[in-house]
Amino acid sequence: FMVIESWLNEKATNENRGTVFGLYMMVTYASIMGGQMIVAGGDVKSASLFMITGILFCLSLLPTAVSTQSHPKPLQDVKLDVKGLYANSPVSAVACLLIGIANGAWGTLGAVYGARIGISTAEIALMMSLVVIAGAAMQLPAGRLSDTTDRRFVLAGAAFGAALFAVLVFLVEPRSGVFVILLTAAYGAFAYTLYSIAVAHANDHARAEDFVKVSG
Incomplete structure (x- = not known):
């Protein structure tokens, strides 16, 4: 991810970076969902899924191998510089930390939450899937919007939307599978953007030579 994101940043400009990253995350989330669907449709006790995964990894090299675009600049050795990352953009540094905590917690405990409130296994699977799908669907609109205005306003709006639906889930304490799925999907639409x-x-504020450091 670090290499991919630094390459994208090298090609993107401040005027289209939000759209580029929105498309990138949309493809990423769609691929994650596709991988989960493959697991659901295969035999986890056989080696077939590992073979399919290996084939997909090989196929992923083809677009890069046949591309006529210029190659990225050679990567430089970088070290983790938390202070430098914060100095580059305090908003982004704090936001990425909190986003990692929140989305990581949901990805780990979302299914546990579904089981605790008593919805079925099928509904839990649908709930977890729709959160990602909703987030993927919102990537491009949010990215384009951030290209036309201050990204901090879009970030604040999306954070407010995610917080609102998270609080609603907590306060309403829904027990209906459909209601839970709708609320959590709305949460994902904001949180995953x-x-x-x-x-x-x-990266709007980073120097070109710091793209790898920022992505890492």
Whole structure:
């Protein structure tokens, strides 16, 4: 991810970086969903899924191998510089930290939450899937919007939307599977757009030679 994002930043400009990262995250989330669907449709006790994964990894090299675009600049050795990342963009540094905590917690405990409130296994799977799908669907609109206005406003709006639906889930304590799925999907639509906007904002202020450091 670090190499891909630094390459994208090298090609993107401040005028289209939000859109570029929105498309990038949309493809990423769609691929994650595709991988989950493959697992659901295969035999996890056989080696077939590992073979399919290996084939897909090989196929992923083809677009880069046949591309006529210029190659990225050679990567430089970089070290983690938390102070420098914060100095580059305090908003993005804090946002990425909080986004990682929030989305990581949901990805780890979302299914546990569904089981605790008593919805079915099928509804839990649908809930977890729709959160990602909703987030993927919102990537491009949010990215384009951030290209036309201050990204911090878009970031704040998306954070407010995610917080609002998270609080609603907590206060309403829904037990209906459909209601839970709708609320959590709305949460995902906002929460899963935050990272791409925060990273785009950070790279708006970074020097070209610091793209790898910022992406890392």
